[in-house]
Amino acid sequence: MPPLRLESPVQYLKGVGQRRAELLAHLGIRTARDLLFHIPFRYLDATTVTPIARARGAATGEDVTVVGRVISTAVIPTRRGLRVFQCVLKDESGMIECGWPGRPFLERTITKGTLLLATGPIRHFHGKQLQPREWIVLGGEDEEAPARGLVLPVYPVTEGLTVRQMRALLEQHLGALLPLVEEGLPAAWRQAAGLVPLPEALGVVHRPARIEEAEQGRRRLAFEELMLLQLVLARARWLAKRSRAGIRFEVKKDLTTKLREHLPFELTNAQKRCLKEIVGDQTSAVRMHRLLQGDVGSGKTVVALFAMLLAVENGYQAAMMAPTEILAEQHAATLQRLLAPLGMVPELLIGRLSAGEKAAIRDRLASGASLLVVGTHALIQEEVGFRRLGLVVIDEQHRFGVAQRALLAQKNAEEGPDVLLLSATPIPRTLALAVYGDLDVSRLDELPPGRGRIRTAIREERSRPKVYDFIRSEIAAGRQAYVVYPVIDETEKLDLKAATKMAELLAKEVFPEFRVGLVHGRLAADERDRVMRRFRANEMQVLVATTVIEVGIDVPNATVMVIEHPERFGLAQLHQLRGRIGRGVAESQCILMPGAGSRERLDRFADTLDGFKIAELDLAERGHGELVGAKQAGPVELRYADFARDGELLALAHRLARETITADPTLSAKGLRPVVVEIGRRFERGLELFRAIPG
Ligand code: ADP
Ligand code: MG
Numbered sequence: 001m002p003p004l005r006l007e008s009p010v011q012y013l014k015g016v017g018q019r020r021a022e023l024l025a026h027l028g029i030r031t032a033r034d035l036l037f038h039i040p041f042r043y044l045d046a047t048t049v050t051p052i053a054r055a056r057g058a059a060t061g062e063d064v065t066v067v068g069r070v071i072s073t074a075v076i077p078t079r080r081g082l083r084v085f086q087c088v089l090k091d092e093s094g095m096i097e098c099g100w101p102g103r104p105f106l107e108r109t110i111t112k113g114t115l116l117l118a119t120g121p122i123r124h125f126h127g128k129q130l131q132p133r134e135w136i137v138l139g140g141e142d143e144e145a146p147a148r149g150l151v152l153p154v155y156p157v158t159e160g161l162t163v164r165q166m167r168a169l170l171e172q173h174l175g176a177l178l179p180l181v182e183e184g185l186p187a188a189w190r191q192a193a194g195l196v197p198l199p200e201a202l203g204v205v206h207r208p209a210r211i212e213e214a215e216q217g218r219r220r221l222a223f224e225e226l227m228l229l230q231l232v233l234a235r236a237r238w239l240a241k242r243s244r245a246g247i248r249f250e251v252k253k254d255l256t257t258k259l260r261e262h263l264p265f266e267l268t269n270a271q272k273r274c275l276k277e278i279v280g281d282q283t284s285a286v287r288m289h290r291l292l293q294g295d296v297g298s299g300k301t302v303v304a305l306f307a308m309l310l311a312v313e314n315g316y317q318a319a320m321m322a323p324t325e326i327l328a329e330q331h332a333a334t335l336q337r338l339l340a341p342l343g344m345v346p347e348l349l350i351g352r353l354s355a356g357e358k359a360a361i362r363d364r365l366a367s368g369a370s371l372l373v374v375g376t377h378a379l380i381q382e383e384v385g386f387r388r389l390g391l392v393v394i395d396e397q398h399r400f401g402v403a404q405r406a407l408l409a410q411k412n413a414e415e416g417p418d419v420l421l422l423s424a425t426p427i428p429r430t431l432a433l434a435v436y437g438d439l440d441v442s443r444l445d446e447l448p449p450g451r452g453r454i455r456t457a458i459r460e461e462r463s464r465p466k467v468y469d470f471i472r473s474e475i476a477a478g479r480q481a482y483v484v485y486p487v488i489d490e491t492e493k494l495d496l497k498a499a500t501k502m503a504e505l506l507a508k509e510v511f512p513e514f515r516v517g518l519v520h521g522r523l524a525a526d527e528r529d530r531v532m533r534r535f536r537a538n539e540m541q542v543l544v545a546t547t548v549i550e551v552g553i554d555v556p557n558a559t560v561m562v563i564e565h566p567e568r569f570g571l572a573q574l575h576q577l578r579g580r581i582g583r584g585v586a587e588s589q590c591i592l593m594p595g596a597g598s599r600e601r602l603d604r605f606a607d608t609l610d611g612f613k614i615a616e617l618d619l620a621e622r623g624h625g626e627l628v629g630a631k632q633a634g635p636v637e638l639r640y641a642d643f644a645r646d647g648e649l650l651a652l653a654h655r656l657a658r659e660t661i662t663a664d665p666t667l668s669a670k671g672l673r674p675v676v677v678e679i680g681r682r683f684e685r686g687l688e689l690f691r692a693i694p695g
Contacts (some may be wrong), residue, residue, distance in 0.1 A: 006033035006180050013173055020640055025115065026158045035170065036177045039205045039221065040153035043214055044134055047150050053094035055130065058122045065119040067091065067138065070112055075104045089116060099129045113141030138162050151208045153589045170206050172626060178203055184674030185224060193652055195220045201418050213469070222641035223649050228679050230657035238661050246287030247316065247390055247415050251279065255309040255342060262341035270446035271303050277442045278307050278420065288418035294444025295611035296424045296579030297451065301334050305394045306467045307420055316390025323399035325350045326529050330554055331395065332374040349375035380407040389417045397421035426611040445612055454582035456590040456606035458599060467591055468510050474560050475514055475541045481560035484577055486568040487520060487546035503544040514541040521546055556584030566592040571605050572618040617643055666690050
């Protein structure tokens with residue numbers, strides 16, 4: 001028999017026949033290496049086993065962990081028709097009954113003579129009974145209790161393969177496999193992250209003496225996973241910037257200075273900092289690829305306008321694309337206001353214009369008569385051409401596909417315009433690194449002063465009449481209100497019906513003296529736009545809306561937002577919604593009307609207006625899987641790392657990866673060879689990425 005290698009098919013291992021190999025393949029385990037890297041997803045900590053006699057003395061409801069031999073089993077019916085599997089466990093100190101209501105089928109796995117570990121509360125059920133929440137078959141009739149520590153790994157398994165079988169398989173082969181593993185990460189990286197070497201990490205992950213030891217091992221695996229991903233992202237970024245040199249703008253202090261002089265306000269420090277980063281990119285020889293993140297109202301548009309003017313004063317054109325007509329109009333209006341003192345007027349290119357108007361704008365863009373344009377998807381239509389496009393700004397960038405974003409930049413394929421992406425969806429720094437590792441990120445983490453404060457309050461159902469009275473008084477003072485109803489899934493008819501009903505009720509019975517509108521996701525886009533426009537013009541005082549109210553929609557006169565069933569929204573989503581008020585100078589009120597459930601998270605939300613902080617809370621609450629950001633980036637599949645837990649590791653990996661790629665773009669150093677091999681193993685076409693390109 002040839003010697004065992006990590007690349008050997010798993011079938012090569014003793015105890016793995018054809019059938020077992022097929023089952024393992026379901027879990028993605030094909031080689032010995034795969035088996036070794038199939039790590040537990042949790043552990044059962046039985047280091048604190050209670051002698052059975054003592055467990056019997058525990059109070060009802062108290063949690064105990066016991067290990068004992070099964071001396072009898074039975075399945076008994078209960079009055080409510082539930083069948084209970086029961087067994088009696090015995091150790092040197094005594095005996096105790098265990099019961100599993102509703103699990104008669106356990107009869108087949110837990111048989112007489114089985115050595116069993118069980119954890120759970122003591123209940124009263126014809127005397128004391130342990131009702132295991134967790135249990136593990138430690139061995140069969142003539143097996144001894146494991147001598148080693150009792151932190152038991154629980155592996156992901158598949159039908160036909162039990163956790164116990166998987167555990168046994170790893171137990172059996174770990175000793176032979178571990179010596180084959182070599183550490184592949186440079187020692188400097190491991191030191192920076194404080195990691196144990198790989199063979200040791202795998203050893204403790206599979207066979208920890210203590211839970212903390214297992215976590216040490218997992219961190220080693222997580223770091224490698226994050227590091228390889230960051231290296232790939234850093235390399236992609238390096239190539240993108242290199243492969244097409246950008247335009248090197250110069251600060252001419254012409255239009256940009258004029259804008260600064262005529263600005264009706266001072267830029268915030270955050271705006272100045274972000275602008276500096278952006279100008280730095282624009283004036284460098286490499287192409288800008290930057291994301292400007294900032295809460296609604298943080299002043300992204302102004303920052304973008306400076307960048308646009310810098311392009312224009314260098315003889316280029318600049319275009320800003322927004323996902324909807326109403327947002328495009330809003331931006332055009334903002335720019336128009338700010339540019340008026342400079343005697344400049346931006347073009348507005350949207351689908352709603354007449355064919356003649358559109359053609360005229362296209363002519364002006366093509367000839368270079370117009371230097372600034374704001375628009376929707378209409379901008380990326382084939383007929384649209386620019387004389388010399390130098391900067392592309394994309395608002396609410398996640399609403400566009402990668403291809404659409406690229407299409408606008410393609411309007412000057414020869415020179416490669418700079419690209420500035422705007423987003424009002426704050427993403428925690430950790431996650432931004434993971435999913436936008438290839439972008440530079442600037443954060444506007446400060447709101448302009450003098451903005452009306454938003455107060456957030458939580459109100460009970462019984463206060464509803466008061467809430468409505470409050471809305472009435474605000475409207476009497478000339479203000480407007482949003483009422484948000486959760487329609488999580490716009491295809492969900494029931495939810496939609498509830499929102500529609502709510503609008504009717506408000507219109508007919510609560511506020512018959514005002515005009516009440518409704519927007520939801522099933523309305524056609526132009527109908528939705530029409531309602532929003534009427535609201536903005538104060539032709540409607542109350543707008544009932546599902547979550548579709550545009551991010552970034554600016555109705556400064558709206559000072560109240562009532563959110564029904566806020567417990568059904570994620571915190572980040574609640575924050576997005578709340579950002580639609582507090583846009584004028586008046587103080588605004590966000591009123592949460594929760595149904596049932598814990599209010600703790602809503603309290604935390606009510607306590608802060610900081611979008612980045614809320615994003616962190618949201619991340620901790622939901623994990624990374626559901627975050628918009630994660631979805632946007634497509635599948636970033638991580639097996640060992642967890643964004644919520646490994647933020648620091650990720651930040652470190654991000655920094656190390658950028659440094660490494662800057663110093664050695666193709667990872668050609670000898671010490672990095674194992675790293676490149678691993679990248680090739682994990683990423684499709686990963687090796688291609690690191691091949692040296694000529695020139
Ligand atoms: P965002 O696009 O980030 O939601 P905007 O750029 O639309 O925010 O800015 C919101 C409002 O705040 C606009 O009316 C803008 O003119 C104003 N604004 C921007 N920056 C400042 C500032 N530094 N001080 C005062 N007002 C500002
Ligand atoms: Mg905006």
